[in-house]
Amino acid sequence: MAIAKADINLCKGCRLCVGACPVDAIEPLHEVNKKGYEIIRIDENKCIGCGMCYVMCPDYVFTVE
Amino acid sequence: MAIRKKPEMINQQVGWCGGCGHGIVQRLIAECCEELGLVEKTVQVVDIACAYWSIDTLNCDGIAGPHGRCAAVATGIKKVRPEANVYVHAGDGCSYVIGLAETCYTAMRDIPITMIVVNNGTFGMTGGQMNPATTLLGDKTVSSVKGRDEKAAGKPFDMLKILETFDIEYAARGALYDTKHINQTKKMLKKGFENQRDGKGFSIIEILSPCPTNWKMSPVDSMIKLEKENELIFPVRVYKDRGGEK
Ligand SMILES: Cc1ncc(C[n+]2csc(CCOP(=O)(O)OP(=O)(O)O)c2C)c(N)n1
Ligand code: SF4
Ligand code: SF4
Ligand code: SF4
Numbered sequence: 001m002a003i004a005k006a007d008i009n010l011c012k013g014c015r016l017c018v019g020a021c022p023v024d025a026i027e028p029l030h031e032v033n034k035k036g037y038e039i040i041r042i043d044e045n046k047c048i049g050c051g052m053c054y055v056m057c058p059d060y061v062f063t064v065e
Numbered sequence: 066m067a068i069r070k071k072p073e074m075i076n077q078q079v080g081w082c083g084g085c086g087h088g089i090v091q092r093l094i095a096e097c098c099e100e101l102g103l104v105e106k107t108v109q110v111v112d113i114a115c116a117y118w119s120i121d122t123l124n125c126d127g128i129a130g131p132h133g134r135c136a137a138v139a140t141g142i143k144k145v146r147p148e149a150n151v152y153v154h155a156g157d158g159c160s161y162v163i164g165l166a167e168t169c170y171t172a173m174r175d176i177p178i179t180m181i182v183v184n185n186g187t188f189g190m191t192g193g194q195m196n197p198a199t200t201l202l203g204d205k206t207v208s209s210v211k212g213r214d215e216k217a218a219g220k221p222f223d224m225l226k227i228l229e230t231f232d233i234e235y236a237a238r239g240a241l242y243d244t245k246h247i248n249q250t251k252k253m254l255k256k257g258f259e260n261q262r263d264g265k266g267f268s269i270i271e272i273l274s275p276c277p278t279n280w281k282m283s284p285v286d287s288m289i290k291l292e293k294e295n296e297l298i299f300p301v302r303v304y305k306d307r308g309g310e311k
Contacts, residue, residue, distance in 0.1 A: 002068050012083030014277070014284035020244050037083060054069040055244040058088030059079045064069040 002049035002064050004042050010061045013037035020056035023048055072099050074125060080118035084284025086241045086274025090183055091119050093251045094154065097258050098125070103150040110139040112155035114190040115276075116183065119154055130155075133164030136171035139178045150261060152179040157271075158188045161198040161224045168224075168269075172231040175266040179257040182269065184238075185276035186295060193279025198222055201294060206279070221298055225271060229304040234266035236304040240273035240296060242288040253303070266307065273299055 004025075011033055017040060018026045025046035033039050040061075042053075054062040072095035079088045098104045109127035111119050112135050120127050126149075130138035135153040143151045153160075160168050160182040171178070187206055188194040195209040199221055203212040213221075229236045235257060239250025250272055257268035273295055275287035282290065 010078060012079075014084030016084060016284055016288065019285060049068065051069040052244045055247050056089070058081065058085055058092075059083070060071040060075065060088070060092060062069070063071070 003044055003047040004049065004051070004053055004062050004064045006040065006042055006061050007063075008033050008039040008061065009035075010059045011037055011039045012059050013039065014058065015040075016056050016058070017053040017062070020052045022050060022052060026053060072096050074099055074104050074123055076124045077122040080122065081115060082278045084275060084277045084287065085115070086185065086272065086276075087115055087118065087183060089241050089247060090154065090181065090272055090274065091122065093247070093254050094152065094181065095123060096251065097255045098150065101255070101258055101262065103258060103262065106148065107150040107152070108142050108146065110135045110142065110151065110153045110155075112153075112159040114156045114159055114188070116154045116156060116159075117190075133159045133162070134167050135159055136164065136167040136176075136178075136180060139180070140171050140174070140176045143176055143178050150179075150258065152181060152258070152261075154181050155183070156189060157182055157184045157186070157199045158196055162196060165224075168228070169231070172228050172233050172267050172269070175231070175233055177234070177261050177264065177266050178268075179254075179261050180267070180269040181254065181257070182271040183274045184271050184295075184299060185274045187276050187279045189276045189279055193276070198224055199299070201298060223299055225269070225304045228269055232266075232307075233269070233305065234260045234307050235268035235270075237269075237306075238271045238273065238299060238301050238304070240291060240301045241275070242273070242291040246301065249301070256306075271299075273301065
């Protein structure tokens with residue numbers, strides 16, 4: 001089954017993906033990336049590969065494959 | 066095989082602020098151009114404002130029009146390169162304020178380009194001034210510090226109501242506040258590009274989009290404002306679809 005992968009180096013911490021995920025598989029973290037933005041983590045056990053995170057993210061962090 | 070993957074037409078990182086709608090718009094444009102096989106023929110016309118970030122990021126021909134004159138620049142390109150897929154990516158300041166004349170004359174002449182207007186209710190690039198066409202009454206900006214007041218600055222106005230009265234091909238408004246509306250907006254954009262490919266007339270797609278930096282709100286709250294406040298004044302719908310008879 002397809003699941004989402006995140007390139008967290010691209011993340012800008014907007015958190016829009018968190019609310020877009022229908023199964024609450026995206027967790028907002030306080031950990032920051034090299035750019036200094038607070039990143040997210042995908043719970044691979046919860047992800048159903050629906051691609052909503054891809055549709056919402058303005059910084060193209062997600063690939064669903 | 067990837068089911069959802071960033072379009073190859075996008076070859077650099079996004080320059081916009083975190084949570085800015087321009088990045089979603091850029092991706093939708095790239096997806097449409099790739100899916101319609103138009104990348105090689107595409108000439109983007111971006112405004113000297115926040116849309117400008119696309120000029121180096123998208124792997125296609127392009128030019129930055131002087132601020133406000135994108136529709137006129139695109140008209141010129143389409144006249145000399147009628148086979149090209151010419152689109153404008155500009156803000157609501159460019160399209161409805163400083164460049165309102167250019168937008169109206171391009172519509173009046175029914176030039177077969179695709180014009181994409183990002184309605185973020187403010188002059189984003191210059192630090193968040195009031196946009197006379199799109200800033201809501203009561204909204205605080207750096208040039209309406211106590212909130213936009215009708216007596217001092219008039220009311221916002223739905224420009225698509227004017228533009229639909231011209232003999233143009235297509236006018237519609239989309240929004241970015243949730244995935245359902247992003248997908249709907251993509252269909253509108255695709256229609257705009259298909260109209261041009263099929264030799265039909267002027268298509269304009271306006272998109273309700275957040276500017277969290279200048280609204281001084283979190284990206285999540287900005288999306289809520291778009292849905293609960295801005296959409297009341299700027300409804301999401303198709304205003305005109307001439308259907309190609311001409
Ligand atoms: C002829 C001219 N006048 C003014 C400016 C300054 N200026 C740059 S961007 C901008 C407004 C941008 O607002 P908008 O078109 O809504 O785009 P946004 O940045 O919000 O996407 C202005 C007034 C300019 N660059 N050129
Ligand atoms: S939508 Fe994209 S940029 Fe925003 S928090 Fe999620 S992964 Fe990061
Ligand atoms: S693919 Fe769907 S389920 Fe998986 S993280 Fe993205 S939005 Fe959530
Ligand atoms: S200033 Fe506003 S419109 Fe410009 S990049 Fe930042 S959030 Fe986007």
